[in-house]
Amino acid sequence: MLVKTYGSAVQGVNAFTITIEVNVTPGTKYYLVGLPDNAIKESEQRIESALKHHGYRMPRQKVVINMAPADVRKEGSAYDLPIAIGILAASDQLITDHLDQYLIMGELALDGELRPIKGVLPIAIQARKEGYKGFILPKQNAQEAAIVNNLDVIGVSNLKEAIDFLSGDLSIPPLKIDTRDLFQATVHQYTADFADVQGQENIKRALEIAAAGGHNVIMIGPPGAGKTMLAKRLPSILPPLTLHEALETTKIHSVAGKLGAQGSLMAQRPFRAPHHTISDVALVGGGGNPQPGEISLSHNGVLFLDELPEFKRTVLEVMRQPLEERRVTISRARLTIDFPANFMLVASMNPCPCGFYNDPNKDCVCGPGVVQRYLNKVSGPLLDRIDLHVEVTPVSFDQMTETRKTETSADIRERVERARQWQARRFEAFPEIHSNAMMPPQMVKDLCRINEAGRLLLKTAMERLGLSARAYDRILKVSRTIADLAGSEDIKIEHLAEAIQYRSLDREGWAG
Known part of the structure; x- marks a missing residue:
């Protein structure tokens, strides 16, 4: 008897349906075709053990299982449940008329229990798009799938529950979640706040500018000056995620299996801080079946690279193109996949190997040329x-012990959101541009006009401070953001002056 069940495969951050055709006929042997990987081929033993545990049997006949489309490689153990259901239906051990109404996914343990799987959210989105009534999956993943409305999400704990539900012997109410209510309830929950930071007002100001314009920033300072603590609080002053951005971000983390057993909608901007031993594939994504890397997991959020010069040169260089294009393309012989990578880069570094080159209280012990060689590790x-290049110096004892309340993240975020509203109106006709940092050179010329006094200031700064030509556009973009924070239509001379000071590493002789 021929029976069809339906599963799904994930490519990139999108899913497509897999039809699992099971045919049980007189004969012997078990055949599994359609480019399955080893994890799927090994499912025969898991399925047989699970069936026996619940009082069913593996047919002692010829069993042919085809996973269509047959020219696309299938990977992972999540096909155990739809294959098992197909075998039971094809061997007349399960009588049901509902197989064509449900997408079924899940990994089986030997005792028939179901284990959680990855990529549930894009699978659920695709199931709704293709008109399936429901999605049968492990109970641990039900919360994640229920983010998708107008789809019956049936969470089951074991194979027996799935069988009884399909045969009509067990009623399982679909899990319902009001996605908008869930999002609104958690969107303003932050684990860190700028109110915890004493002193460092100039660094807070720089991070406020970075958040307002979506600018990448690097902090240079001695160990213990607060670079990491400040970076961790940056997501708390960024504008809250929109529901669309939250779904997009959750989708990427779902594919990577980073949502956890009780995964649900991500309502806060992600903050990723990979160790400096990371490989280039782990950073940008890749593998045989391409998976998102850290830059995609940071999409709509912050990627923090601590101790930037300690990262391998090749790792940092592969990040250059995604920083410009806001996406990363992974190419393989059989497929090409795009992962979104619209993130803010925040980096920190010591100014020299000993760490105290710009410390006002301690002397640097590095020899001649050592500081410059250390900085040259970053191309x-x-x-x-x-x-923005920001010099960080240690907080004094008086500042650390000050009892005066400092500004909260909510206060700073309010100003950032006002500046972003200016930018939203400015780029209304350009849907691919969301912030000042994303402006192409021609737009910088049109939207970042300066008067004669500003032009003379910028010329003087570039000549006296030895600023490079590449700093020119950056200064104009940052000054545009500073003007937005001030509520000014025009870039004034004070906005330019503040932007110029954030180009420390472009100055000739900064490292001696």
Whole structure:
């Protein structure tokens, strides 16, 4: 008897339906075709053990299972449940008319229990798009799938529950979640706040500008000056995610299996801080079946690279193109996949190997030329894509022990949101541009006009401070953001002056 069940495969951040055809006929042997990987081929033993545990049997006949389309490679153990259901239906051990109404996915344990799977959200979105009534999956993943409305999400704990539900012997109410209510309830929950930071007002100001314009930023300072603590609080002053951005971000984390057992809608901007031993594939994504890397997991959020010069040169260089294009393309012989990568890069570094080159209280013990060699570990083209260079110095004892309340993240975020509203109106005709940092050169010329006094200031700064030509556009973009924060239509001379000071590493002789 021939029976069809339906599963799904994930490519990139999107899913497509897999038809699992099971045919049980007189004969012997078990055949599994349609380009399955080893995890799927090994499902025979898991399925047989699970069926026996619940009182069913594996047919002692010829069993042919085809996974269509047959020319696309299938990977992972999530096809155990639809294959098992197909075998039971094809061998007349399960009588049901509902197989064509449900997408079925799940990994089986030997005792028939179901284990959680990855990529549930894009699968659920595709199931709704293709008109399926419901989605049968492990109970641990039901919360994630229920984010998708107008789809019956049936969470089951084991194979027996799935069988009884399909045969009509067990009623399982679909899990319902009001996605908008869930989003609104959690969107303003932050784990860190700028109110915890004493002193460092100039660094807070720089991060406020970075958040307002979507600018990349690098902090240079001695160990213990607060670079990491400040970076971790940056997501708390960024504008809250929109529901569309939250779904997009959740989708990427779902594919990577980063949502956890009780995964649900991500309502906060992600903050990713990979260790400096990371490989280039782990950073940008890849693998045989391409998976998103850290830059995609940081989509709509912040990627923090601590101790930037300690990262391998090749790892940093592969990040250059995604920083410009806001996406990363993974190419393989049989397929090409695009992962979104619209993130803010925040980097931190010591100014020299000993760490105290710009410390006002301690002397640097590095020899001649050592500081420059250390800074040269970070290439010019990468620094070219970082708009703000901020020097961080240690907080004094008096500042640390001050009892005066400091500004909260909510206060700063309010100003950032006002500046973003200015930018939203400015770029209304350009849907692919959302912030000042994303302006192409021609738009910078049109939207970042300066008067004669500003032009003379910028010329003087570039000549006296030895600023590079690549700093010119960056200064104009940052000054545009500073003007937006001030509620000014025009870039004034004070906005330019403040923007110029954020190009420390472009100055000739900064490292001695």
